[in-house]
Structure formats: structure tokens, C-alpha cells
Amino acid sequence: MSELTATQRLSVIREKGRPTVRDYIPLLFGNFLELHGDRHFGDDAAIIGGIGTFAGRPVTVIAQVKGRNLEENKLSNFSMPHPEGYRKALRLAKQAEKFRRPVICLVDTPGAFCGIEAEKRGQGEAIARNLMEFMTLKTPIVSIVLGEGGSGGALALAVCDELAMLENALYSVISPRGFASILWKDASRESEAADLMKITAEDLLKFGVCEHIIPEPDGGAHHDPTLTAENISHYLSEVLQRLAAYDTEELLEKRYNKFRKIGVFSE
């Protein structure tokens, strides 16, 4: 695996041709059917949800949608979900629990959308609800960060039994730009922030936040989307098999402890 700095990885995941869930879903899943709407307010195109098969077994897929061009990005709001997106995700996760199929979340977002309507419809509540409900969802959950994992907007799809990250993916409490802007009042110090924040897959592996790193082809996923999808597929078949061995109680205990142990303090 390559040894790049966070700043270098940031530029890799910003490559125009970097594959998105629109590329990966057809490569990873059979019989995929998209399911729309949160049943309360509307349908959020920033999150695709649906059912399909993986290696012949039914799964639920919940994925944040980066656009491959401006048109797609406008449609999917640059992958910044509104509350109804998170509520759709929760509805589909509950449905997966009912039918005992694993949930696979593909995370790729700069963060939850910040706007008047998002606040009115309870962006905070929508994310909080997902964190709590996913924590006790009685079916395996695997999350994979494909590119950008930004803040609570990413975490709302990343309470899981195992988190994997693509080799160049980043996952952070706030975007490096936001970090620089808030702590140093200077957004132009973005790359300095990126390198300070410890947001690469390797960093997160050390922190116990991420369990697995999925290799990308040399130069990044955009050099060979099919190969990247194969790597994801290898990981998924291994992890789903492994998680299937646990009974529900063990699974939830393990999931609770995965997050329970994260924290650095003295007493």
C-alpha cells in the first residue's frame, strides 16, 4: 500500500474520475432495486437505498451519492444529505432487520447539509436517531468509507459492526477546511489541518475506529474502478461470513464495545 500524506490522499479522492456508488453498486450487487422515500417528508437523492444480492444473499444497501459531474452533483446535493435522507436510511435499516439481511453502508459525504430547511426538519434529531437505532439494530451492519467521511453526516451511516476504509479515504470530525477555518480562522491552511488531524485509514486503524483497509489500485481507485470493486467485494464476502457466525446478542455486545472503548483520558 502507498504511503501518502493526508493532503496527498485528499487530492486523490478529489480526482474527477474517482468512482462513486453509481459505479460500485452495479459492480458489487445483483438484482439491485432502489427504494425511495422516508415515508414522512420526501426522498433525498443524496442517499441511495435499496435491496439486492451479494454473493447470492439478500442485502440492504445504503449509499451516499457523490456526483461524477456537476449535473449529478446538483441532483444529489454534492452528497450532503437532508434529514429525510437519514430517515430513509433508518427506514431501510429497520426493514433489513425485519427480513434478517445485512446492511451495507457506503459512506462518501463532506457532511450533512447545513441549511434552513435541514434545521427545520431536524437534522440533529435525524442523525442522533440513526446513531441510537443502528447501535441496537438486530442484523449485521458493515460500513465502508469510499472517499470523504465528513463528521456526523458520515457517522449517521457508520455505526456498524465493522468499518472499512478504501486506502485513500479520509474520515474526520470536520472537514480539514472547516477545522482550519474554526480553530485558526484561516481556511487556506486546509492541508496543514489535514496532516495534523490524523484522518487517514491508517490513523483510524490505530485509533480502533476502522477495522480494515481496502487497497486501491496504484494511483487511486479511478485508475481501475473494476479492480477496486473486486477488492471491496473480497472484503465484503469475508466480513459478512464472519459476522453471520455471531448470534444477535453477541453481535450487539460486540458492536456496543467497539464504540464503548473509544476515548482517551486519564483518571
Place this chain on the structure above:
Amino acid sequence: MAIEDLFKVVKDRSKADTKPRPEKQKKQAQRVEIPQGLLFKCPRCGTVTYRDDFERNKSVCAACNYHSRISYRERIEMTADKDTFTEMDAGMTSLNPIDFPGYEKKIAELREKCGMNEAVVTGVCRIHRYETVIGVMDSNFMMASMGSVVGEKITRAFEYATAHKLPVVLFTASGGARMQEGIISLMQMAKTSGAIARHGEAGQLYVTVMTDPTTGGVTASFASLGDIIIAEPKVLIGFAGRRVIQDTIKQQLPDDFQSAEFMLENGFVDMIVERKSLRSTLSKIFRTHNYTRDGDYIGGAAK
């Protein structure tokens, strides 16, 4: 008045405004002489009152009813039955998981200045003789941002309450996740939410009291997960910061945006309760959830 005359009036006035005004200067000079801390200026309506009067009014603005920020000590004093509070995990302090420059020093200074080890204080107390786990976030400590210690203390508070079949009352106030602890602080949102889920599955009650300001990752985790969510009047509650939203949408936001009243109107809090009625409201809630009063009733809160 002809339009030309109107222009002239405006022009004259603006000229006049640029000239120094003797009375105004005098006022400013007077203001300097007032000892600091004697007055309270309401950040919501701008009304100035004597600090003594303001504090006697439970730190509520008499003019607009804004329930201002108070320290955890004041909060516990006005919420818990007298001398019933026992603190948990008092000695827990932050380390520096991402080696953020100057973080240890900043924490050390705040510990000194605020007389507390971290941004939340948790423990057990009685409210109208109902035994309850209580947590109070104090915005004086780094705007009560949530790092490892805040997450851990709140998680332990819920775990304790689950094990002892107790309700939890959390007074939330926060600028959000503590960026200086990087991804570790984000994970505290999941950790606390997990502990709340277990407390809930055990059939126990969780009441949130949202105080000024409840924002960011705290709104997007434990603050929004109460079985019953109370907010104090006029406080700020929201997910994204006002400035961030303004930068995104490039328009001014209405004044009441992200207020307690805004949240009530949009369906995200159950009720707005004034400080002076909070103890009796909590007591009614405990009663309705079949918690029994216990222990010796020592008397009302000191304030």
C-alpha cells in the same frame, strides 16, 4: 416634503452623525467608571440590569425571559434537593489523542479558571426526593465541547442509571464535538447514543433539558434522544452553526431561527419550561413514570 428636501435632511443627519457628540462621550466616560461585573447586558435583547437583580432572578433576563448560561454549580444548586448531589468520575481529565498543539495547556488553564476538570459534571442527586442521575454541561469550559471525557462521563452516567434502575436528567449545552480531539470526539456521539439505547431498552426514563447553546454533535446525539425533551426559553438550539448556514445559503437568517421556540414549533422539543418551574416539572415527570420517592426529604433547593 419634496424628495430633494428629504435627501437634504438625510445628508445633514449623516453629517451630524460623524461629528463627535459631547453627551455621548460623557456617557461613555461614565460607563468606564462602573466596576466590571456589576451589570448584566442581555445578549438577546440588550437590556442592561444590575447583576444582583439578574442573579436573584435565577440568571434570567427580566425583560425578554432569555435563560442565560449558568455554571454547573448554580445549576445543581437550583435543581437538586439541598446537599443531595454526589459527583461521579470527578477526577477524569483529557489527554491529547491527536497531539494537537497547545491542547494540554489550554485544558490546564481552563481547569484552573473554571474550577472543574472537564465540560460536564455527572452524579446522582435527588429532585423532589426522586433519586436521579444528573449531568450538567458547563459552557464556560471550552464551550462544553464533547471530547473523550464528556463522552465517557455521560456514557458511564447512563450505564450507572441502567444498572441502578434510575432516570437520567441531562442539562445539555455545547458548541459540538471537540475538534482538538479529532475523530475520537466524533466517536463519542456513537458511544453515548449506544448507552442511551441500552438505558431505554431497560425501560428507564431519560429527560433532556436543552440549555444555551445546544448545537452540533451534541444536538446530533444525546441531546436529541430524550424520552422527553425540555428547553429553556430563548436558548439557542440547532445542528449547524448560524454562520455556516449563512455562508451556505448566502442569505440572512430570521432572528428566532434555531431558538427553543423555533424547535418547539417544528416539533423537536416537548415543552419550554422556565427555570423557576423546572423542579416541579421534573417531579411530575418522575411521578408519571412510576419512580418512587425515597430517602429523607431534606428540603427544597437552596435557591
